[in-house]
Ligand SMILES: NC(=O)c1ccc[n+]([C@@H]2O[C@H](COP(=O)([O-])OP(=O)(O)OC[C@H]3O[C@@H](n4cnc5c(N)ncnc54)[C@H](O)[C@@H]3O)[C@@H](O)[C@H]2O)c1
């Protein structure tokens with residue numbers, strides 16, 4: 001009997017990977033909840049559920065007790081995402097169902113979203129990132145990449161990650177893979193003093209350090225209009241009602257407002273739309289939605305399935321992705337050669353223009369505002385998100401060693417840079 005797999009169809013290349021493993025039926029985001037499945041229109045999907053052995057989802061499917069009760073043969077649940085707060089872990093354990101989350105699959109994508117946001121704000125507000133102190137909240141797959149990228153841009157980076165710090169203190173080997181060589185761990189009160197705060201913690205109710213509402217009314221009241229707060233972790237890490245009250249009070253008292261970038265929101269997809277007008281950059285939870293990030297997620301689930309069912313891995317991810325052969329327009333390439341030392345405002349503007357050639361975050365912000373102003377289309381915007389590539393898809397030719405190190409640090413692939 002082939003393995004029975006039920007998978008979210010919003011996983012690029014699912015046919016190429018999952019059909020190698022078993023028989024696959026797909027569903028669309030929003031279709032797989034006990035409430036929706038109770039409707040007569042879901043009869044066909046509901047009838048299939050008792051056969052399902054492997055369930056492959058994205059963050060939009062709540063894997064809870066009510067859903068698990070409909071799949072008595074389920075052995076394995078996996079999500080093609082880094083976050084797994086949509087899993088009821090206790091219910092999975094109770095049902096003796098193995099689970100997996102594709103941690104790191106889209107870390108590069110999120111890091112590049114943050115780099116684009118930071119460069120955009122720096123250019124608009126005429127400051128240099130290298131003069132700023134940046135706090136990273138959550139220094140895992142995503143946070144460490146963001147830390148490395150902003151460090152490469154010259155920023156001073158500090159880290160808030162109590163679970164990681166505890167682990168580091170309890171081990172003789174203080175190196176933490178994928179992070180800055182020696183992370184500078186700080187307290188939460190130091191985070192609140194940083195010029196830029198980037199949130200990349202998971203949503204959790206950790207007994208000592210819960211991330212839910214870490215940025216509550218009290219924390220928000222300590223921030224000022226000269227600071228920047230970027231949330232690409234989970235919406236619930238910032239109390240969105242408290243943030244709205246903060247903005248409304250700032251408007252009333254004519255105070256300069258905190259600069260906030262939100263990719264993630266509380267209660268997605270039914271978000272607090274009143275917040276949008278107060279934000280510097282707003283998007284519909286798409287920071288990780290590059291083709292590479294999503295394809296990595298599918299591939300990581302395929303690897304898990306092969307491992308679990310002892311199947312030889314035949315399909316390679318590199319065979320799927322389109323070739324990375326875009327090159328820089330001549331005028332930008334010339335400018336890049338002229339700005340050899342990459343110092344100062346004009347170099348930062350050039351870097352922003354190069355990054356935005358691959359990913360134009362302003363366009364995501366414009367589209368988001370236009371749609372959210374008309375009707376609540378958060379989920380639709382996410383489902384119809386256009387194909388976005390990562391910086392590695394743009395080949396850069398750079399001679400200066402320092403410049404190429406910096407560009408590599410934020411994820412570009414460099415050729416003919418004089419270092420090789
Ligand atoms: N916006 C997006 O599209 C997008 C994409 C990818 C991931 N995410 C979110 O980002 C989160 C992080 O992803 P990751 O791959 O880096 O996960 P990860 O598990 O590799 O890293 C998370 C880090 O956060 C730390 N942490 C846990 N609780 C914390 C707390 N209360 N305060 C500070 N740090 C805390 C952990 O110790 C860990 O080092 C995911 O759980 C997901 O919710 C969002």
Ligand SMILES: O=C(O)[C@H](O)[C@H](O)COP(=O)(O)O
Nearest residue numbers: 058059060081082083288289
């Ligand atoms: O946790 C993650 O990996 C991200 O939040 C991910 O980008 C969510 O994407 P979705 O599954 O909702 O498409």
